Amino acid sequence: MPLPASAPTPRPPGPTPPEPSPRDPRSPRSSPSTRFTRSPRFRAKRAAFGHDLGASLVVSLIAIPMSLGIALAAGAPLTAGIIAAVVGGILVGTLGGAPLQISGPAAGLTVVVAGLVGTYGWRVTCAITVLAGVLQVLLGLARVARAALALSPAIVHGMLAGIGIVIAIAQFHVVLGGSPQSAALDNLRELPGQFAALRAPELTIGLLTVAVLLAWPLLPARPSALRRLPAPLVAVGLATLVAVLLDMPVARVDLPGTVLTLPALPTGYGWAGLLTAVVTVAVVGGVESLLSAVATDRMRPGRSADLDRELAAQGLGNVVSGLAGGFPVSGGAIRSTANIRAGAVTRTATVLHGFWVLLFAGLLAGFVQRIPLAALAALVMVVGMQMVNRAHIRHVHRHREFPAYVATVAGVVFAGVLEGVALGVVAAVVMALVRLGRSTVHTYERDGALHVEVHGSLSFLSVPRLSRILDRLPPGEHVVLDLTVDYLDQAAFEAVHSWRTGYVAGGGQVEIEEIHDDHYVRAAEGQPGSGRVGPTPSARWFAPWWHWQRLHPRRGRPPAHPLVAGTREFQLRTAPLVQPFLERLALEGQNPAQLFITCADSRIVPNLITASGPGDLFTVRNVGNLVPLHLVADPGDDSVGAAIEYAVSVLGVRSITVCGHSGCGAMQALLDSTAPAAGGEGAHGVPDNTPHLRRWLANGRASLDRFAARPAPTLSGYAPPPVEQLCLTNVLQQLDNLLGHPVVHRAVEDRQLRLFGLYFDLASAQMYVHDAATGRFEPVDAPGGDEAEQAGPPALEQEFEAAPA
Structure with missing residues (x-):
């Protein structure tokens, strides 16, 4: 019995789709070679060929x-x-x-x-x-x-x-x-x-x-x-x-x-x-x-x-x-x-x-x-x-x-190729030695003294010129020899020391000031030299007075006060460099982007630890980097609130940072107040004869309560000693206190203002920033080489959301 013919497959309703062309890569009749020759990769290769x-x-x-x-x-x-x-x-x-x-x-x-x-x-x-x-x-x-x-x-x-x-x-x-x-x-x-x-x-x-x-x-x-x-x-x-x-x-x-x-x-x-x-x-x-x-x-x-x-x-x-x-x-x-x-x-x-x-x-x-x-x-x-x-000649x-x-x-x-290259190498080496041993010498008179400034590396190559200049100084004068050098070899030291001894023996006065390091003092005392310091142009702008102010006795007058010596140093070296920026700020007015609240501790230098200059930071400093609660502080203590309102409403700063630090004396006093009072100490672990200080530290009571009620934040997962945990907790509490100020609350809600918490570890000179996502303080890593700058993990710069007022 013959099988019935199969019925044709019914077409779906709608327009009939067009039959694929053999040239179309999707067509069943399109060969693999055709699909390859029409691929973008093949076309790019053909164009390149x-x-x-x-x-x-x-x-x-x-x-x-x-x-x-x-x-x-x-x-x-x-x-x-x-x-x-x-x-x-x-x-x-x-x-x-x-x-x-x-x-x-x-x-x-x-x-x-x-x-x-x-x-x-x-x-x-x-x-x-x-x-x-x-x-x-x-x-x-x-x-x-x-x-x-x-x-x-x-x-x-x-x-x-x-x-x-x-x-x-x-x-x-x-x-x-x-x-x-x-x-x-x-x-x-x-x-x-x-x-x-x-x-x-x-x-x-x-x-x-x-x-x-x-x-x-x-x-x-x-x-x-x-x-x-x-x-x-x-x-x-x-x-x-x-x-x-x-x-x-x-x-x-x-x-x-x-x-x-x-x-x-x-x-x-x-x-x-x-x-x-x-x-x-x-x-x-x-x-x-x-x-x-x-x-x-x-x-x-x-x-x-x-x-x-x-x-x-x-x-x-x-x-x-x-x-x-x-x-x-x-x-x-x-x-x-x-x-x-x-x-x-x-x-x-x-x-x-x-x-x-x-x-x-x-x-x-x-x-x-x-x-x-x-x-x-x-x-x-x-x-x-x-x-x-x-072009090569110009470049060279x-x-x-x-x-x-x-x-x-x-x-x-x-002479020949090899001989020419050898002669060029010798010339380059000689030039390098001259540059390494080159120093510049300037002489001028100021404040009744002859100043001789030496910059660069002071080696045997510089001795003849320096000796000629020193020998031409009139006898019996007061001479200040300023050694702004990064290296002092034995020949140079002996030349300077011999001249100084002879000049003083002839009735003159000689002061030797050193900027980078104590090269001369070490050599004079028979101590081993510290070697080349490096390319730092001057250490005085970040070094403490005790490091660079070498006070030599002057005949007839006492040594200058450290502050006077420091301001003189500023006028001499720093003022000419910073004056153009200050002149512009004087004409245009200040427009800081940051309100920086930190402790009055003398070891904290805000512009140094933030690498900022004039006009960058509007700074508030007080004992313990505290922000009193809004309308809670005494009427006579409105300085912090006034600075906050001026910075946000008038200056229009775009961020506020509270920066704590390790070894804070105010936090130690708060922590000590929880222990039995020692003789002569009051309720806040401070002497009884400091009423203003005791009233001020009362603004830190909220940080102490928070420290007792909640787990303290950590430093990159590490739990520091209790006083440092209180320092970290205090930073977060002051950020919360800031949000209690209506002007700050509104600006944060409108996303016109951001709040950040920082913590500076003094011993390691390491800055930490608060990560709002993890609740930890993470280190701010310095960018290295040609890599892109990153201030720690991506979550570090998160905004503090405004709490209900």
Whole structure:
């Protein structure tokens, strides 16, 4: 019996949905490959590849003439430059830690390689390149790349500038139609004779190349298709075209029949010289690569380069390039900059550039052999001139390191790369010693005394100048020697002490005041020195009088009162610094954001513990940081209430803080009042002859009752001794008392005012802030380094909700 045909599935009511298109990724007929090619990730990769492809073409057109020119300038086979460009692009580009950096033959190694070729020949130079690469790999694996950048920028920039000058001078001979010598000094001596025997065709080609190189980037009316053509390609191409069309008798590129040149082991040479050569190639090439990588990072912010990986990849590139007979490989700032400006996004542009160089060098070998050597020499000469960077000179001069820069440049030009770097290091060390031992001395007369102020580090380097100034002081005067120094060595102490002894013996008076530490006093008493104090400009604004006021006996008059000495110190040192702020506040009036209520204890300095200045805090200080209840205090004790109303209603402060502290005498007196009274003490643990104090401490009775009725708050989970628990409880009680003032209650309800509780531990100099969520006092941690500032846990700055009035 046949089975009945299945009935069609009824359609749901409503409009018929459209059938999905096969192009729709949701369609059953859409293949996985179709869905992948239409994903946002694939589209982003395709767009990035388009940018990288265009950038790689542009950079390869720069790399070919530069590689040929650098090899020519070093006296190496011209194919060695092409080999280095290919290896640097493909191998280093794939493995390097700076994805957008272009590696290849770099101008910074031209002078070094030229010296090696002249001394050992090309095949041994290739072996040196291999060994230098092995050393760079080991240094990269040892992760010392960042340490290499610790070398002073003045020395590094001076080294590159010196190399650039040597290159420019040498290639200028080729532009004039001659041949350069091995040393820059010899090239300078030969220049007059070279001018006398210059060849017009080479000079014409060279000047044309230089003119195009300098003018091409400045032409504003270039068609859009020509704007992507790099200036080196245009300059060398145009010079070659002119030389061919005019059939000019100039020397041209001569490519060897064999491309690869195998390295040869050195024989008959001293190993010390070879080791020096290996270290020189590794260090100069590595430093140039790392500097270029750092510059590349600055041009394209994002994930920073892995410098150790980059150094190891450069070393591997040198091993391969040296084995293939290529030039040493190094990162180049010119090509890397062009790569980024051409739109490169990933390391694909770097790798593709290497393949393009290989392809173009093979296809355009006939054109390459028509390039005039004078055109390549002019190209490298301009590159050398650009290595003397004016921005670097300004930067070095701004940081007062120009002598080290000049010493390095002169050493590289007239002696050699290593000698120039060594001379620059010596100059930098001498400058550092001079700065460390530098001190400034000012003399003036005030209040009938001669003042001699010494600032800085007082070492043996400063003794001659200080001694001359002290010896010129007239005898028999009252002299105040102000030592605002962070260091005093033995030679300086003996010079000052000897002068003081002689001056006093001649009838004069000498006072020695010290700011940072007792360097002179310790040395005079035979105590060990405390070493360098640090960069603090002056300790007197936060140190107590007993620390810095050294009262020496003066003939005929008693020592100044500490307060007078302190105000004199303020007028002398602090007033000039704070006067601009006070002048503005005097004109505009006060507008503090904070009412700060704290104890009258002399150990609490509100502006110090809050790092605030004039106009920041409206401060109320009393015994026990108490806030009397509204309309409860005696009519004659309205000072705190008046300050609160003035701060909230008139000044419009946005927060009120009650700050307690450890070891509070008022809280100890309240706590002692619960014990049997000792002889001579009243109801509040204070002497009977202090009626005003006893009446005032009655305002703390509510804190004592709260302490007895509720668990006391803790310091970050730690329960301190009872008197400190009462100090913490008192802070919270005074916050509640504040809410009893109608002006405060209304402002808090309207969210125009916030209340905070602080507690300062004297012994540890640690501030704690009350966390309304947990009921604990948590430490306020100081921000460190470049991290974002955080005042403890997020819940610390919570508002106190207004209680019903």
